[in-house]
Amino acid sequence: MLTFEKSEQPLLIAGPCSAETREQVLQIADDLSSLPINIFRAGIWKPRTKPGNFEGCGSIGLQWLQEVKQTYRTPVATEVAQPQHIEQALKHGIDVLWIGARTVVNPFQVQELANCLKGVPMPILVKNPVTPDIDLWEGAIQRFEKAGVSQVMAIHRGFSSYNASLQYRNHPNWIIPIELKRRRPDLLLLSDPSHISGKASLVGEVAQKAMDIGFNGLMIETHHQPPQAWSDAAQQITPIELKEILSHLIVRKQFTEDVIKSSELEYLRQLMDGIDAEIIDLLARRMQLSDRIGALKKDCNMTAYQPDRWNEMLESIRERGGKQYLSKNFLAALFEHIHDESIRRQIAVMKHSDQSANH
Numbered sequence: 001m002l003t004f005e006k007s008e009q010p011l012l013i014a015g016p017c018s019a020e021t022r023e024q025v026l027q028i029a030d031d032l033s034s035l036p037i038n039i040f041r042a043g044i045w046k047p048r049t050k051p052g053n054f055e056g057c058g059s060i061g062l063q064w065l066q067e068v069k070q071t072y073r074t075p076v077a078t079e080v081a082q083p084q085h086i087e088q089a090l091k092h093g094i095d096v097l098w099i100g101a102r103t104v105v106n107p108f109q110v111q112e113l114a115n116c117l118k119g120v121p122m123p124i125l126v127k128n129p130v131t132p133d134i135d136l137w138e139g140a141i142q143r144f145e146k147a148g149v150s151q152v153m154a155i156h157r158g159f160s161s162y163n164a165s166l167q168y169r170n171h172p173n174w175i176i177p178i179e180l181k182r183r184r185p186d187l188l189l190l191s192d193p194s195h196i197s198g199k200a201s202l203v204g205e206v207a208q209k210a211m212d213i214g215f216n217g218l219m220i221e222t223h224h225q226p227p228q229a230w231s232d233a234a235q236q237i238t239p240i241e242l243k244e245i246l247s248h249l250i251v252r253k254q255f256t257e258d259v260i261k262s263s264e265l266e267y268l269r270q271l272m273d274g275i276d277a278e279i280i281d282l283l284a285r286r287m288q289l290s291d292r293i294g295a296l297k298k299d300c301n302m303t304a305y306q307p308d309r310w311n312e313m314l315e316s317i318r319e320r321g322g323k324q325y326l327s328k329n330f331l332a333a334l335f336e337h338i339h340d341e342s343i344r345r346q347i348a349v350m351k352h353s354d355q356s357a358n359h
């Protein structure tokens, strides 16, 4: 039974976005054969955003993947989105299946796929849904686990947004895979730098960031002639470029055996814990002030939210933070939460004293 363990080296999945022709698939597999690839990937059925784009070669591509598997002795993977895809893939000895980001958003569809895989001993890779919804992602993982497949792994491929950021095609929102890893430390968590980046030049940087965070592997779209690719041309890299990225990739460990560094780390963490305790005490004091302010505003029949005051606060927070080399975006986001909670507390005080007045 095929399963993958956590190891010092990242689990590596590479291959084209789409299988286009037999020659293309075999050429890329051959070019990748000198690299330490654990799984060869190619999309056969492609979920495209708009009709009219290349929607995959269909079942014929499964035979090409079979050829790759036999010739290079590499497990092969493809995306499935419908029960008939699973049926076809199993018939052709595909070793690993992945569930795409557009499928994971739909629990009915995910459950239908999980039902088709009941008791099937094969690894299933579950991409994050296109929406930044961690429960939906975790839920999809659980549906396959409950179906009894032999292994479920998670792939982080970033999240859609209306205003696609200039930097990324799909915003990484690293906090979400970090939270998944907190909830499910047992799972192998892979990164898909290709779909996060949307452009070849960013793939190496995102792959390194994933290693810095502690991801367990990478899925990277690879094509022998990226500009001519029938899908996702801008983000695919050549096997040579992949080799180059791998040669520079720094893989980090979860723990260290260095006793001196460990105790230094422990010391710094203790200092940090002390500061966190102080932050909590300060926040509690700040919120007590919010309660008093809420009572005053209630007496004067003033609104809890005061836009001018909030603008002034943001400005001085940014200025002070800038002097201390703190990121302005970080501070704004942090104080938005604090301010939001303060308003909530003030409104609670207003409501409470309203209620007592009515009695």
Ligand code: PEP
Pocket: 017, 043, 047, 099, 100, 101, 102, 127, 157, 192, 195
């Ligand atoms: C893919 O891996 O080719 C793919 C379609 O990915 P996603 O589901 O992440 O968009």
Ligand code: MN
Pocket: 017, 018, 221, 231, 232
């Ligand atoms: Mn793709």
